[in-house]
Structures are given as structure tokens and as C-alpha cells.
Amino acid sequence: NQTVVIPESQPPTPLAILELEGDSSFKDSSLAIEGDVPFFLSPQSGKYLLSTSKPLDYEMKSEYHISMVVQGSSSERSVIAPPQREIRVMVEDVNDNAPHFSQTDYQLEVEENNEPALTLLQVSASDADSGLNGRVTYSLDKHTSAIFKVDSVTGQLSALSPLDREQKSVHKLTVFARDSGVPPLESQASVIIRVLDQNDNAPVFSTPHFIFFIPENAPPFAQVGVIEVEDPDEGLKAL
Numbered sequence: 001n002q003t004v005v006i007p008e009s010q011p012p013t014p015l016a017i018l019e020l021e022g023d024s025s026f027k028d029s030s031l032a033i034e035g036d037v038p039f040f041l042s043p044q045s046g047k048y049l050l051s052t053s054k055p056l057d058y059e060m061k062s063e064y065h066i067s068m069v070v071q072g073s074s075s076e077r078s079v080i081a082p083p084q085r086e087i088r089v090m091v092e093d094v095n096d097n098a099p100h101f102s103q104t105d106y107q108l109e110v111e112e113n114n115e116p117a118l119t120l121l122q123v124s125a126s127d128a129d130s131g132l133n134g135r136v137t138y139s140l141d142k143h144t145s146a147i148f149k150v151d152s153v154t155g156q157l158s159a160l161s162p163l164d165r166e167q168k169s170v171h172k173l174t175v176f177a178r179d180s181g182v183p184p185l186e187s188q189a190s191v192i193i194r195v196l197d198q199n200d201n202a203p204v205f206s207t208p209h210f211i212f213f214i215p216e217n218a219p220p221f222a223q224v225g226v227i228e229v230e231d232p233d234e235g236l237k238a239l
């Protein structure tokens with residue numbers, strides 16, 4: 001049997017030229033395709049041009065077997081050459097699907113002063129294509145703080161060093177999923193990490209020495225000055 005290979009997503013494309021064998025005087029016999037398939041035959045000076053009737057989709061169906069039949073009153077006297085009775089059409093994969101994240105917005109809360117290399121979450125994207133066209137790798141935006149790392153294969157996102165809420169309380173990251181097709185396709189998801197406060201700062205005086213001058217005749221309990229204390233922690237922990 002004849003085999004034809006065609007990439008998916010092509011506009012209607014000629015695949016093969018077919019011919020009826022036998023007495024050419026049998027004008028009323030003609031070649032036809034059996035069944036409902038996305039192919040058609042167009043007569044061309046006694047022969048037939050087999051073409052696709054619409055773009056094929058590898059992800060829907062990657063292989064067709066087209067059967068040819070002879071129609072007409074004198075069909076018994078016309079035959080199709082055996083290699084052309086059934087034509088196998090192999091559809092070739094094209095990188096026409098971008099990776100698809102199972103979730104495009106991730107939010108999580110994590111306490112500051114985490115242990116190093118703490119796993120935060122795992123992102124996941126799938127790709128409907130085959131082979132390299134469907135092989136997904138993950139990466140972070142190149143401007144992302146070096147604290148964060150995503151495993152290119154597993155999508156596991158981790159904080160390599162301790163987070164400090166007093167330095168930055170919310171981190172917004174962009175994770176990319178890219179396939180390995182040529183050219184590659186990619187999609188992105190956002191991750192928002194809220195860093196929860198721990199009471200990890202002792203109050204400190206705003207200056208190491210306070211010097212106040214009081215008049216010698218000051219009454220008892222008179223205010224002599226204000227001592228300032230600072231604590232970068234949040235809320236009650238700062239009192």
C-alpha cells in the first residue's frame with residue numbers, strides 16, 4: 001500500500017495521483033473514496049488527484065486509511081492498481097499547542113525565616129503535542145530574585161534562602177512553561193507569595209544615648225523628654 005506523509009494544519013494539499021487501469025473506453029466508471037474522511041478526489045485528464053479537504057489535526061487523528069472504490073455500470077471492467085486501493089496517510093506532528101498551566105494564579109503564605117531550600121509549591125503545565133513539541137520546561141522571569149528557583153523539569157518552586165518580611169513582605173513571580181519545539185511556544189503563570197511575620201526583631205532605641213536638659217526647678221513628674229523605640233516587626237509584636 002502507498003503511504004503518504006503530511007504535516008498537520010496544512011491547507012488542502014495534493015497527496016497522490018491515482019489512475020484506473022483497464023479499458024479506457026469504460027467512460028462511465030469512476031474512482032471514489034469510501035466512507036466519510038477529510039479527503040477528496042478530483043479528476044484530472046483521465047487520472048485522479050487525491051487531496052486533503054481540510055487541515056488535519058495530529059492531536060485528533062494521526063493516521064488514516066483511505067479505501068478507493070470503482071463506481072459506475074462498467075465498474076467490473078475497471079480496476080485500481082493494488083497499491084492504490086488503500087492509501088495510508090500519516091499525519092506529522094507540528095508544534096501547534098502551547099503548554100497549558102493547570103492553574104494560572106498561585107497564591108501562598110509562608111513564614112519568614114524559613115529553612116533554606118524550602119519547597120513552596122509545584123506548578124504544572126501540559127502540552128498536547130508529541131515528542132519535543134510537547135516537552136515542557138519551567139523557568140522564572142530573569143528579573144526574579146535569586147532567592148527563588150524553579151526546577152526546570154518538575155516545576156517545583158523553592159525558596160533557597162530565608163525570607164525576611166521586614167525586607168519584602170510580598171513576592172510576585174512569573175513562571176514560564178516552554179515546550180521544546182522549533183520555534184518553541186510558551187505560556188505563563190503568576191505566583192504571589194506573602195511572607196508572614198515572626199517576632200524576630202528586638203526593639204531598639206532610636207539613638208544609643210538620650211540627653212535631656214531639665215530646669216533645676218522642675219516640678220516632680222514633669223516630662224523631661226521622649227524616648228523613641230523602634231521595632232520593625234508587625235503590629236503587637238512591635239510594641
Ligand SMILES: [Ca+2]
Binds near residue numbers: 008057
Ligand atoms: Ca493540532
Ligand SMILES: [Ca+2]
Binds near residue numbers: 008059094095128129
Ligand atoms: Ca501538534
Ligand SMILES: [Ca+2]
Binds near residue numbers: 096098127133134
Ligand atoms: Ca507544544
Ligand SMILES: [Ca+2]
Binds near residue numbers: 112165200234
Ligand atoms: Ca518580623
